[in-house]
Amino acid sequence: MDRVTALATLKAALLPLLLLLGPTTPAAAARVIGSDAAACVQRDQPALEVSITGLKDRTGNLKLELFPAREEDFLKDDRDLTAQGRFFHRVLAPTPANGAITMCIRAPAPGRYALFVTHDRDNKNKFNVWTDGAGIASNQRIGRSRPKLSQSIVNIPRGVGRVTIQIQYLRGLIPSFGPVGD
Secondary structure, three states: OOHHHHHHHHHHHHHHHHHHHOOOOHHHOOOEEOOOHHHHHHOOOOEEEEEEEOOOOOOOEEEEEEEEOOOOOOOOOHHHHHHOOOOOEEEEEEOOOOOOEEEEEEOOOOEEEEEEEEEEOOOOOOOOOOOOEEEEOOOOOOEOOOOOHHHHEEEEOOOEEEEEEEOEEEEOOOOEEEEOOO
16 A cells, blocks of 8 residues: 555544544634623733633523732722722623533733632522522632632733633532532
């Protein structure tokens, strides 16, 4: 068998496998959702691409909130932050019915911020400790206390950074926040 025939035979044998694996181009990646999606797709400004895992279900909305990386500002009401001239940014998106979930949130400049993610299962746009889920950048177990700033720190580069956050829900005999299935 000559080299050309051998190469053609190899391609014919590998083609079904390649079709099973699907495309490997960027189009095969998860669709980026949320009002800041263009920042992550165009990659022309400081932003953070957030992959969200561990959802209890596919109801409600997902919310990313970016705070200044200061203890006194973390999880503070956005109206108070705005009134004090502090940075705050929020992105909401309906929870996709299926598939991988990637959201994008842009920042005003590269630097250090605090990120908090919520799964607003009841669509009331107010965190319900009994039903909603929460996630932090470190993916440490949140437990029974308010997340700490140090657990939520993200560094956003000049372009687009990436982080994967596992959502946690209240569960257990002595209720505390943790990942589903742990």
